Amino acid sequence: MSAAQNQQAQERxxxxxxxxxxxxxxxxxxEDVVDHDPAPGQAPGLAGIVDFWTExxxxFPDLSLQPDPLVVAHEHITAVFTIRGTHSGPFQGHEPTGRTFEVRGIQVSKFRDGKIAERWGATDEKGLAAQLGLDGDSAGA
Known part of the structure; x- marks a missing residue:
């Protein structure tokens, strides 16, 4: 697949x-995507990706994800993004706080046959926890 086709899949x-x-x-x-940085308890493959995003x-039902720079290099795409939302449902064992968050993240995807076959990524989890008051340091803040 071409870099342009992979970019179309990323945008899709x-x-x-x-x-x-x-x-x-x-x-x-x-179907057999390898997530090199899965969430805690995330199942392997496509099912794990679907379960993560569903949860x-x-x-965070109002979740929005805004991509910033997107770097395309044939079979790899790197996306930097800002993610925002309001904690309105259970999250990793924590009851909803009603607080909002805004953090940055990055994802690198390797494509095979026009689909993401491998994924590496990091999001500011510490910043997310602090903004939601889940880190112990910002409770009541």
Whole structure:
């Protein structure tokens, strides 16, 4: 697949996330995708990706993800993004706080046959926890 086709798949992922169309993630994620940085307890493969995003958008129903720079290098795409939301549902064992967050993250995807076959990523989890009051340091802040 060409870099342009991979970029189209990456952009399609953004559309599917926005639509909460997790049942269609197979359009852009390989069934056997390897997530090198899974969330705690995340199952392997496409099922784990779907479960993560289902849980995350349940906890943060107004979640928005804004990509900033996107770097395309044939089979790899690096996306830097800002993610925002309001903690309105259970999240990793924490009851909703009603607080909002805004953090930055990065994801590197390796494509095979026009789908994400491998994923590496990091999001400011400490910043997210602090903004939600889940880190112990900002309780009541």
């Amino acid at each position: 992922l953004g559309e599917l996330l926005e639509q909460r169309a997790f049942d269609r993630f197979g359009e852009v994620w390989a 995350f958008t349940t906890a």
